[in-house]
Amino acid sequence: MNKNIQVAVVGAGMMGLSMSVLLTCNGIHTLLYVRHNQEKYIKRYQKILDFLREERILTREEQKRCSSYLQVVTSYEELQKVDCVFESASEQLEVKHSIYEALAEHCLHLKAVASSTSAIPSLQLAEGSRIRDKILVAHPFYPPHLVPCVEIVPNKYTSEEAVQYVVDLLKYVRKTPVIIKKDAPGFVANRLQYALLREAIHIVESGIATSEEVDEILMNSFAPRYTSIGIFEHFDNCGLDLARDISEELYPDLADDTEVQKLIMDHCDKKEYGIKTDKGIYDWKKKDVEDFQRRAERPYLQKISWNIPDFYREEEDK
Ligand SMILES: NC(=O)C1=CN([C@@H]2O[C@H](COP(=O)(O)OP(=O)(O)OC[C@H]3O[C@@H](n4cnc5c(N)ncnc54)[C@H](O)[C@@H]3O)[C@@H](O)[C@H]2O)C=CC1
Numbered sequence: 502m503n504k505n506i507q508v509a510v511v512g513a514g515m516m517g518l519s520m521s522v523l524l525t526c527n528g529i530h531t532l533l534y535v536r537h538n539q540e541k542y543i544k545r546y547q548k549i550l551d552f553l554r555e556e557r558i559l560t561r562e563e564q565k566r567c568s569s570y571l572q573v574v575t576s577y578e579e580l581q582k583v584d585c586v587f588e589s590a591s592e593q594l595e596v597k598h599s600i601y602e603a604l605a606e607h608c609l610h611l612k613a614v615a616s617s618t619s620a621i622p623s624l625q626l627a628e629g630s631r632i633r634d635k636i637l638v639a640h641p642f643y644p645p646h647l648v649p650c651v652e653i654v655p656n657k658y659t660s661e662e663a664v665q666y667v668v669d670l671l672k673y674v675r676k677t678p679v680i681i682k683k684d685a686p687g688f689v690a691n692r693l694q695y696a697l698l699r700e701a702i703h704i705v706e707s708g709i710a711t712s713e714e715v716d717e718i719l720m721n722s723f724a725p726r727y728t729s730i731g732i733f734e735h736f737d738n739c740g741l742d743l744a745r746d747i748s749e750e751l752y753p754d755l756a757d758d759t760e761v762q763k764l765i766m767d768h769c770d771k772k773e774y775g776i777k778t779d780k781g782i783y784d785w786k787k788k789d790v791e792d793f794q795r796r797a798e799r800p801y802l803q804k805i806s807w808n809i810p811d812f813y814r815e816e817e818d819k
């Protein structure tokens with residue numbers, strides 16, 4: 502992987518900022534495209550690095566070196582030379598399509614456009630685009646600068662070169678890309694995660710347990726198991742005959758909603774979206790947000806092994 506490449510990140514939210522940290526902390530010249538208010542995003546990017554410094558992942562000097570690879574831009578014209586784009590904009594197909602159109606117009610050296618989408622099928626992203634051969638899904642996990650896996654989902658238009666380029670780049674920044682065999686909404690991980698969420702909501706709506714109790718049981722029962730064994734390994738261990746007998750008992754009673762459940766809709770109707778509005782399932786004015794963020798990130802910290810760069814120098818940028 503030629504580390505003198507230029508990579509753009511479009512969308513500077515939770516994912517885009519974390520992707521920018523991942524790329525810059527591995528010495529990749531990263532152009533973060535924002536529509537306005539650059540200073541706000543630079544502060545948010547630095548806040549992530551500050552946390553990594555507090556956790557002794559980066560020294561103050563390394564933080565400055567990594568930061569030298571970040572360039573926040575506000576026009577697509579500044580993306581003319583980029584080799585690859587990580588699109589991390591809102592989960593709306595029309596938003597993503599409008600971005601791909603702008604990239605097609607301005608990026609003259611594009612090798613790949615990788616979308617962070619959580620669930621939009623790869624083919625829907627590419628359909629109708631002038632650069633459809635370059636579009637694929639590279640679905641990361643929050644926060645992508647820490648979580649190893651990235652689900653790679655090409656579509657019938659995606660060139661092998663585009664797939665290989667993204668896979669090589671992700672491996673260079675120490676990610677674990679996994680190419681999914683067949684394009685489907687939610688790919689693999691979110692199909693599993695949302696099946697779990699649907700059942701968790703069903704348990705709360707049915708009065709079986711509260712959301713606090715569901716969270717407590719999940720964290721302290723089988724969830725940690727899957728950091729060291731796989732689900733199919735687990736059921737081979739328990740015995741498929743036992744799994745059969747339990748499935749016969751359980752399946753008729755499990756959630757089978759095909760629409761967004763009332764619990765989610767009620768909160769959304771009240772604009773209670775979660776931490777970003779101080780209230781969601783939980784009242785985040787009463788819960789410690791910083792403690793939550795540290796608990797969310799700490800399991801991944803000891804696995805970090807980045808190519809921490811020297812300071813960025815323009816002349817290296819071919
Ligand atoms: N939040 C998460 O845990 C994860 C999210 N994703 C996916 O990553 C993508 C981004 O998600 P988040 O970062 O959570 O969303 P977010 O809402 O935090 O950030 C989205 C960003 O896109 C920007 N944006 C919207 N329209 C734009 C446009 N036309 N041009 C440029 N920027 C635009 C917004 O200003 C915002 O900064 C979504 O597709 C989401 O499904 C994937 C994995 C995890």
Ligand SMILES: O=C(O)[C@@H](O)C(=O)[C@H](O)[C@@H](O)CO
Pocket residue numbers: 618619641642643644690691694
């Ligand atoms: O868990 C993750 O980070 C990803 O699978 C996601 O796509 C997000 O969590 C998404 O589901 C937002 O809720």
